[in-house]
Amino acid sequence: MSLAQLFMDRASGGRPSREVDWDAAYRDQLPRVYNYLRFRLGSDADAEELTSRTFEKAWRSRTLYRRDLAGFSTWLFTIAQNLAIDHLRAHRPHLPLEAALEVVSAESPHDQAERDSNLARLAVLMERLSPRDREVVALKYGADLSNRDIARLTGLSESNVGTLLHRAVRELRSGWESPEKP
CATH class of the missing domain: 1.10.10.10 (Winged helix-like DNA-binding domain superfamily/Winged helix DNA-binding domain)
Structure with missing residues (x-):
């Protein structure tokens, strides 16, 4: 066992864990999380914001992820679900009109x-x-x-x-x- 693996095991409270390949997870899960949030919220801007917050929250909580309890996508979608629920409860206002100037469409x-x-x-x-x-x-x-x-x-x-x-x-x-x- 390498020193890095020992450090990761210690950081996860002694639980055996394997590091998630975050680049691959991001590439694979980003479109799925974004589309889920877009379906759920009906707004591209809100979906983009909550997708970003989902991955940020997952990154900050990465030492809490336990492979033996759930698959990575299940864990990630649970975070996305909770953020969507919080967002819907808060009824945030729409983006300002100036944000439309930055949108480019083909x-x-x-x-x-x-x-x-x-x-x-x-x-x-x-x-x-x-x-x-x-x-x-x-x-x-x-x-x-x-x-x-x-x-x-x-x-x-x-x-x-x-x-x-x-x-x-x-x-x-x-x-x-x-x-x-x-």
Whole structure:
């Protein structure tokens, strides 16, 4: 055992631990955490902010991570979930108008308007779902987690997650295809 491993074991309270490859974890998990938060919050700016805070909090708490209790992505998404809940409770105000000057888009105004319209319509349809269904849909399609990972994260059974997703997607699809606007 190297001196660095002994130091890491001592820093983690004597628990055997292995250092997480933070560069690889960041590359792999960043898009998933961002998409989860975007689904959950509906705002790109808030999703970016909370994604940054998720990784910052994970880095500061890295000695508390225990591989024997949960996978890294489960631990990371628990941090993201808690930050999203705190954010929603606080009802933070929107960004100032000046922030829009810094946004650069490669999309045409028509494409951007259509995307924004579709996202707004999806947000209205998502609001019709129960909070639990919204959370499961955000974890599945925003964070791109498997049903098994969602089950571990939420405490539901894997088959229950599949059933909830099936019903929620069916309800969303039905609302999307209906001729009336949501």
